[in-house]
Amino acid sequence: MTSDNQMGLFDAPATETQPQPDPVPDKNPDNAIQGRQKPGLFLLDGMAMVYRAFYALQQARMSTRDGAPTGAVFGFASSLFRIIEEYRPDYLAVTFDSPEKTFRHEKYEAYKANRPAPPNDLISQLGDIRELILACGIPLVIMPGFEADDLIGTAARKFEESCRVFIVTPDKDMSQLVHDGVRILKPGKRQNEFELVGSAEVASQFGAPPEQFIDLLTLTGDTSDNIPGAKGIGPKTASSLLEKYGSLEGIYANLDKLTPKTRQSLEVFREMMPLVRELVTIRTNLDLPLTLEALHASKPDPEALFALLARLELKSIAARALAVLRIAAPAASSAASDASAPTAASADDPGDPPLTPAGEGSEYHLVDTGEAFDTLLEKLESSGGFAVDTETTSLDTFEAELAGISFSIKPGEAFFVYFGTPGLDAKTTVARLKPLLENPAIGKTGQNLKYDILVLKKYGVELAPVEFDTMLASYVLDPEARHNLDDLAALHLGRQTVKYSELVGTGKAAIGIFEVEPQKLSDYGCQDADIALKLRHALEERLEKNPELLDVCRQLEFPLVSVLARMEHEGVSIDTAHLATLAVKVNEELVGLTERIYEATGETFNIDSPKQLGHILFDVLKLPARKATKTGYSTNVQVLEELALLHPVASDLLEYRSLQKLKGTYIEALPKMINPLTGRVHTSFNQSITATGRLSSSNPNLQNIPIRTELGKEIRRAFIPSSPGNLLLSADYSQIELRIAAELSGDPMLIEAFRNREDIHAATARVIFDTAEVTPDMRRKAKEVNFGVLYGIQPFGLAQRLGITQKEAKEIIDTYMAKYPGMFSSLQATIEEARKRGYVTTLMGRRRYVPDLNSPNANIRKAAERVTMNTPIQGAAADIIKYAMRSVSRELKSGEFRSVMLLQVHDELLFETPPAEEARLREMVERNMVEAAAKCGVKSVPVEVETGAGKNWLEAH
DNA sequence: CGCGTCACG
DNA sequence: ACGTACGTGACGCGA
DSSP states (O other), X not given: OOTTTSOOTTSOOTTOOSOOOOSSOOOOGGGGSOSSOOOEEEEXXXXXXXXXXXXXXXXGTOBOTTOXXXXXXXXXXXXXXXXXXXXXXXXXXXXXXXXXXXXXXXXXXXXXXXXXXXXXXXXXXXXXXXHHHHHTTOOEEOOTTOOHHHHHHHHHHHHTTTSEEEXXXXXXXXXXXXXXXXXXXXXXXXXXOEXXXXXXXXXXXXXXXXXXXXXXXXXXXXXXXXXXXXXXXXXXXXXXXXXXXXXXXXXXXXXXXXXXXXXXXXXXHTTTHHHHHHHHSOOSOOOOOOOGGGGSOOOOOHHHHHHHHHHTTOHHHHHHHHHHHTOOOOTTHHHHHTOSOTTSOOOSOSSSOOXXXXXXXXXXXXXXXXXXXXXXXXXXXXXXXXXXXXXXXXXXXXXXXXXXXXXXXXXXXXXXXXXXXXXXOHHHHXXXXXXXXXXXXXXEEESSHHHHHHHHHTTTOOOOOEEEEHXXXXXXXXXXXXXXXXXXXXXXXXXXXXXXXXXXXXGGGOOOGGGSOHHHHHHHHHHHHHHHHHHHHHHHHHHHTSHHHHHIIIIIIHHHHHHHHHHHHHOBEEOHHHXXXXXXXXXXXXXXXXXXXXXXXXXXXXXXXXXXXXXIIIIISOOOXXXXXXXXEOOSHHHHHHHTTTOTHHHHHHHHHHHHHXXXXXXXXXXXXXOTTTSSBOOEEESSOOSSSOOEEESSOOSOOOOSSHHHHHHHTTXXXXXXXXXXXXXXXXXXXXXXXXXXXXXXXXXXXXXXXXOXXXXXXXXXXTOSXXXXXXXXXXXXXXXXXXXXXXXXXXXXXXXXXXXXXXXXXXXXXXXXXXXXXXXXXXXXXXXXXXXXXXXTOOEEEOGGGGXXXXXXXXXXXXXXXXXXXXXXXXXXXXXXXXXXXXXXXXXXXXOEEEEEOSSEXXXXXXXXXXXXXXXXXXXXXXXXXXXXXXXXXXXXEEEEEESSTTTTO
């Protein structure tokens, strides 16, 4: 067989005599000319594609049931099959670097020296990927001493005469190989989409055609390979230089025509230049024993392929392999596809997992007679605990009416008590269930039990105790995962649940829950209780392997559920009359400002539209634009503040923006959120949202009520006690995050400063500016430095904040770290440990995964490092206040108090109290808050709590 | 529904 | 692969 007449292995079968209309349009433009076209040669950059697959699927966290990661294999196979399916290559090979040092390392010691080792989770998949490629019959090309780039470069050059060459890679460096017969297939933004890159695309994307790409890369250097370029010359300068002078030689011949800065940089670079050029040049002329024949696929080995995919539990990939490679499944492979037992977590395709229906293998009972209910009640009362779920008429707990309750005592069996049954109406039936639902010896399991607690409260029942909440368990195991029941069932149980929308329909076609057939509703309700109980077992098993996470659940999250439910149910009162007065004032001011802005700009436009505003400021008024967003000019506070020095309209715009914000978000919005039944505003405290362990608040968000500006303070004044004569009492931790940072650092100077009750920012200023006399400006700067430490400090960020150069900011940071060596080493150690383990923890053991610490991309890696530095601090503060809330709530319930807890704002708790009780409440709250810090591990640094009381939230501070 | 903006800790 | 300090949620605009 010769290369030009043979049928490619992936070609359409020979039996197809007539070309069939292809359901997938042929992406290869050359195929438009049928018949004589050259064969297609596809060269895959293996490692780069593996990396891409690994990071693209990272958040899917795919693994086998025993925890071996499989995301990279899945992603790689998926891309590979896509290529085969869509382009039907005549020749196809996957290349990898060889492990030996290459000539580049020899010429330049620091080559790729900044590159972190691949994460273990990726390394462990490389063997499987290699096996996959071989089992598919695809040639694997590795040559000792050469990188994949050079192999691809040489093959591309060698065969471009005889083939249409496609290089499959996300790597921009390969752009230099693009040529008449050579193009790049670059993975697109969306999974499994490829972008065809030819000469024109290279030129428009990089400002230089492929022929000039090596020179461009030489000038700019390649940070990902640790190759330096000419200092101060970026892609923009480089491409304009090349456009003018054609090549590096041309540029160096015309140095005298360049700006002094560029000239100087190029002169310094002159000596290094040849080496850099050699390093960034991909070899195209290696003497390799590569024949086209060697790049031709051989027969796939279905047995090996299916054995591999069965072991990796990649069922959908196995299914695709059948279609794409046009092979028959081996006889034994039916066993492979049965490999996942009904209860097994499916590790396959996160988008389309083959799941077992949730109810399969379970027994669901509709309880719609008095006798059946009596029997169930007995069973429940003699149980040690059960899973429970309420079905209601609305997602809003204040509107919701019960349609039924489901229970599951043992996995695989559930009961649904239907309140549409005559004689089993909600009110009387719930009353009969009350002792059971409130029985402290019978633990309750469920998904988001706060919802059920709130619904049942309306029926006079205090559902308790919360023994296990599946949503929160998932949150504690991995705060950034998804925690809804449907996803949890798919991930942990391999079960496909019936969704609420499937029950009642969507949009206008949706029906009321009482219109659903009772049997269907029962199956749905039973499913949820059944799944919750099964999930508990699956999640508990994982928690038991990490005792500290089980502790976070039991000590912090589970006990907090009923505390938050009580706070939400209580709600907070709003002085609507006060807000109405503010609204009038603000509207008047806005009218005035609008007129002034129109006059100053000479235009009438929508000030609320950043697009229109940007157009007026920068196109019409021609003010200097310094910052851009993805969509146009930036008009944010920083930009407007700078413009205020140049044009008076900017300060009016700032004022306008501020008023508009407060009006829209608070003054007008809050009164609309008052519940007509209670006359109060009831926020939702979300317990499974944030990556750090904090709560969040929504509908409305009461954790971002203004306080910084004058008008903001007025808005706070509108938060008042519900009973006339009562007071609001606020208790907040003073500098809790800095104290935690000091504790974690173990730095003696820092700890001493807190022990001496010093003004911490002034103390920092004294140290970093090395002076006894601290000016207000020095204190301000020190305060920013302290904040920077909490957020994962970087010169760029500090420079922005302080309006100084990055160099000056770096000096300040260096001084700080030198003076507080404990802080420096603890931050370093935190990152190092997290890099090794893959996650970072708080003092209580709460965990957050930070896989990006190993990213080859420096920006992504740095962002992950900041997250790693901040999370133990923010997370510990969250743990501490959660612990405090639990203790405070316990004392409030003891019967000695009439006070209630209303809100939590990260480091502050807000209470309503009768004046007679104020002093006692203060003492109790302060004591518990201070103790909580010690219980959570803050032992060397003192923790202080400030309290205040008044007739509104502003005065409570 | 994504984006830009800005309120809070 | 991304765009510059950490963590949130809500608003109005405009495609």
